[in-house]
Each structure stands twice: as C-alpha cells, then as structure tokens.
C-alpha cells in the first residue's frame with residue numbers, strides 16, 4: 424500500500440511560537456502550500472518531499488501522514504471504525520506498534536482510553552483473521568499511530584519521523600537542564616541570526632544553541648546522523664529514493680565562515696559541549712572556552728548573544744535576582760554594539776537585567792513558559808538613551 428499520498432494533508436508538529444517560521448522553512452524546502460495551525464503546520468508532500476522534510480527540518484518535531492478519517496461519538500463507535508480499516512496494509516505481524524492520541528472533544532474525555540480502544544481494534548482484527556497479533560512497544564515501535572480527535576472528527580495518522588526530530592543524535596552528553604534542539608534552532612531563526620554575524624552563547628551548557636548554529640552555518644542537515652525514521656518501516660519505503668535525498672543533503676554541506684563562540688563556567692559541561700559538537704564533526708566550527716560570563720570579554724567587535732541561563736528551576740541559583748542583574752551589567756559594560764537574546768522562565772529575575780527588551784516572544788522550554796527577550800546593546804549615546812531600567 425502507498426501510504427504517502429500527495430493529495431492528502433500532512434501535519435508537521437512544532438513547539439508553540441515556531442509555527443510561522445516552520446511555514447517559511449517548509450516553503451524553503453519546496454513545499455507549495457503550508458498553513459499555520461496551533462503548534463502545527465499543514466502541508467501536502469509527495470514521498471521525496473516527505474523524506475526531505477524529515478532530513479532537513481530544524482523546526483518540526485514530527486511529520487504525520489493521514490491514513491483515514493471518520494466521525495465517532497463514543498469509544499465503541501471508534502473501536503468499530505478503527506477495526507474496519509485493513510491494518511495488514513500497514514502493519515505486519517512481526518512489527519510492533521504504539522498509539523498516541525490528541526483529544527479535544529466532549530465525547531471522549533480520556534485520551535488513554537481512546538488509545539486502548541484503538542489498540543484493541545487493531546489487535547482484534549489480526550486475531551479474527553489469523554489468530555495472531557502484533558505486539559505493542561510503547562518505547563520504540565516500528566509503526567507509530569497517532570489519533571487526533573476534534574469533537575466527533577477522528578483522523579488516524581502514521582508518524583513518518585518515528586523518534587521525534589529533535590533527537591538529532593549528536594547530543595550524547597547533557598548537563599542538568601539542556602534545551603530542546605528544535606527550540607534552540609527556533610531561537611536562532613527567530614533572532615534573525617545569520618552566519619556572517621559572530622555568535623556567542625556564554626552559558627552554553629551541553630552546547631545545543633551553538634551546535635544548532637554551526638549546523639545552520641555549514642548547511643548540515645539536522646537529521647544526518649539519524650539511522651532510523653518511521654517511514655523506513657512502512658510498506659511503501661523506497662530505500663533508493665531515501666539514499667538519493669540523503670546524498671543530496673550531504674552534498675550541500677559547506678565549510679563554515681561563521682564565528683561561533685561557546686563558553687560556560689563549568690568545565691564538565693563545556694567538555695560535553697565539545698564532545699557533542701565532535702559527534703557531528705562541528706567541533707572545529709565552534710570556539711570553546713571555560714569562563715565565567717561575568718569575566719568574559721567580547722570575543723568580536725560586535726555580534727549576537729543567544730543564551731539560556733539558569734532559571735532557578737532545574738539549576739538553582741543562590742540569589743537569582745543578583746545573578747540576572749550581573750548578566751545585565753555585563754551586557755552593558757562589555758557587549759556594547761551587540762544584540763543579546765536571553766530565554767528564561769524567571770520573570771521576576773529577568774526584570775533585574777535592567778535593560779528594556781525591544782522584543783518579547785513567548786516560548787515553552789518543556790512545560791515552562793518562558794520569555795525570549797531581545798536587548799539592543801547600543802554603544803555611546805544610544806546606549807544612554809535606550810538602556811534604561813525597565
């Protein structure tokens with residue numbers, strides 16, 4: 424069975440706040456029409472484009488392909504309609520599967536129960552036909568099924584990505600509070616950074632922001648290290664076409680012209696950052712230095728800072744307001760002429776930076792609602808005019 428059908432609408436899921444830039448990214452990859460939804464973008468793609476998006480998207484978390492849709496008002500009806508689809512077309516007895524649900528309906532109040540009924544429907548169909556059933560593997564299934572219910576409208580998708588796309592494969596070591604790779608890439612795109620501008624993450628932890636930047640600067644496809652995608656377990660998998668898409672992705676990797684600086688006061692995590700960058704052969708593109716930000720001189724005349732300081736959530740800070748004040752003081756004293764972007768969930772501490780942000784974007788770091796703030800660190804008279812207390 425051909426699962427990928429270019430006349431049907433696929434869904435690229437993304438974190439809150441990245442929808443608009445994901446539309447742009449998909450268009451840049453060659454998608455003709457892309458429509459923004461809440462935490463998702465809808466688009467159409469043929470098989471080659473779907474493989475390409477899985478390899479190249481920095482901003483999508485997963486790409487879902489629709490299988491069939493129906494109306495249902497209660498779990499028994501859902502069971503019948505899921506059972507009516509011929510599951511042997513997509514799933515074989517030696518493959519495992521898992522079901523995820525997104526439910527927004529007054530008819531279905533327990534998403535776990537929906538998943539259970541759908542699982543029963545699939546398993547019972549196999550039992551009825553061949554007296555055997557495929558196993559469920561919630562952690563690493565061959566076939567990931569998503570069921571979205573919006574009121575009575577139920578859509579069954581297959582997840583073409585398998586493991587989420589933020590699992591690039593380079594981050595083999597992490598500190599206590601690493602940022603999601605897709606969020607880090609999103610912050611870089613939202614900031615408007617381009618590789619001709621020197622970039623610093625002075626609290627780099629395991630290096631996610633700078634490694635994502637180095638991947639952008641070298642045109643490295645974010646999925647290049649991954650050996651597995653969900654679509655590889657589908658009956659319509661075209662290994663030759665995937666090889667072509669992958670080879671084209673490798674061919675477009677270029678030498679970096681960018682100046683990217685990463686530092687952290689903790690040697691252990693800085694080593695992790697270096698090792699992670701080496702994992703994807705980008706350690707030469709980034710300059711690593713162990714240093715307390717409060718004593719770090721600007722490494723270039725001007726440039727951009729993008730950083731994810733401790734929020735006093737997962738990493739505790741002794742006096743978080745004094746810490747954020749010190750960050751602001753250091754911005755003002757040593758980084759005139761720079762643009763600084765900072766993400767934090769600690770709203771009271773952020774105020775102590777003592778600069779007026781010229782942009783505030785709401786993003787989520789996991790479940791934590793954060794602000795991603797832009798500070799223009801003007802030098803000379805402009806600084807005096809703009810860098811006032813908030």
Ligand SMILES: C[S@@+](CC[C@H](N)C(=O)[O-])C[C@H]1O[C@@H](n2cnc3c(N)ncnc32)[C@H](O)[C@@H]1O
Pocket residue numbers: 597598600601602603625626627628629630631632686687688689692714715716717731732733734738
């Ligand atoms: C939230 S973590 C950064 C996580 C990182 N974005 C990642 O993906 O792994 C904050 C980092 O700030 C570092 N840090 C805290 N105070 C610092 C300071 N004064 N100077 C430099 N680094 C500091 C910590 O060591 C920690 O690695």
